[in-house]
Amino acid sequence: MSRARILFGEHSTQRPAIEAGLDAARFEACFTDFDNATDATPFALVVPLSIPQVAPARNAAARAERTDGRRRAVLPDDEQVAMADDKLLFHRRLTDLGFGELLPALLSDGEVRYPYVLKARRGDFGQGIRIVRSPDDEPDTLPSDSFRQEAVEGSDEYVLHLLRVDGRVRYRLCYRYAMGASLTVRGAVDRPRSIEPADDAPAIGPCTAILDALGFEGTCCFNYKLTGAGLRLIELNPRFGGSLVGDIDGYLAAHLAALAG
Structure with a gap:
């Protein structure tokens, strides 16, 4: 039985875990930036591992699909x-x-209800998020790209x-x-x-x-x-x-x- 070749995006922490856990008898892992995945690169599935990789992975899948009509992934638009x-x-x-x-x-402007979460609109792995437990935890200025939410x-x-x-x-x-x-x-x-x-x-x-x-x-x-x-x-x-x-x-x-x- 041939192995399915999987085109993953590069990721510094997830790549080692995938390589360690993947059943090498069933799947072959290949890590790429997707932009270099051409029609000559045979693969069964594309798997982006971060948000910036989704669009180029979708494009790589579409290029491959045009060669034989087979879908290579379902990705959000x-x-x-x-x-x-x-x-x-x-x-x-x-x-x-x-x-x-x-x-x-959501907490409205001027509403005080401790504790609350000060949350950046974008970010992964806890970036830009802090718990404000009391007035002592309040930032001097509210970051421009953030909002306040009930904890x-x-x-x-x-x-x-x-x-x-x-x-x-x-x-x-x-x-x-x-x-x-x-x-x-x-x-x-x-x-x-x-x-x-x-x-x-x-x-x-x-x-x-x-x-x-x-x-x-x-x-x-x-x-x-x-x-x-x-x-x-x-x-x-x-x-x-x-x-x-x-x-x-x-x-x-x-x-x-x-x-x-």
């Missing part, structure tokens, strides 16, 4: 990426679609990875991150004490409904917490999430099957 990558725009879009009760409340209590954070193709969820994987403290910013500073598979039952219905309402196609991951008031969404990342490498073979098999079927 530019509008979907821009909407989900902008945390404030995402909040407003979901509110307009009727999902506002799932979101932490969500809870020491556990969840991530739900989803692949939606042709209007159907074709792959799902959920993890629980035990942070060890209620108010943290998971990322470069606050690391989880443990990561383990989790039941996605509380989130799969609402998250699927959101993707349906958005018409989102491709790979994404929702970050959320479970509170006494129910599910609270933190953000939607319109890309391959880092913890997806924990089941890289399952994800690749499901993506290839979705493209074939």
Whole structure:
């Protein structure tokens, strides 16, 4: 049986994890910038690993598809990426679609309610996000590209990875991150004490409904917490999430099957 050649984007931390976890009997990993992937480069699937890679990966897939008509990936379009990558725009879009009760409340200008989250509109891995617990934590000036949002209590954070193709969820994987403290910013500073598979039952219905309402196609991951008031969404990342490498073979098999079927 021939191996499926997978064209991944370059990524300094995810590449070693993918290479270590990939079933080399089933898949061959190739890492590239996508712009150099020509029609002469045979591959079965393209997988961007960061938001800037999505557009060039889509272009590389389209070039390959023109040679034989076979799809090489399902990726969100530019509008979907821009909407989900902008945390404030995402909040407003979901509110307009009727999902506002799932979101932490926005704080209006002059409203003081500690603790709250000061959040940059764009950024990965906790960049540009801080917990403001008291007046002593207030910044001297509010960063221009930021907004204030209600802090969500809870020491556990969840991530739900989803692949939606042709209007159907074709792959799902959920993890629980035990942070060890209620108010943290998971990322470069606050690391989880443990990561383990989790039941996605509380989130799969609402998250699927959101993707349906958005018409989102491709790979994404929702970050959320479970509170006494129910599910609270933190953000939607319109890309391959880092913890997806924990089941890289399952994800690749499901993506290839979705493209074939």
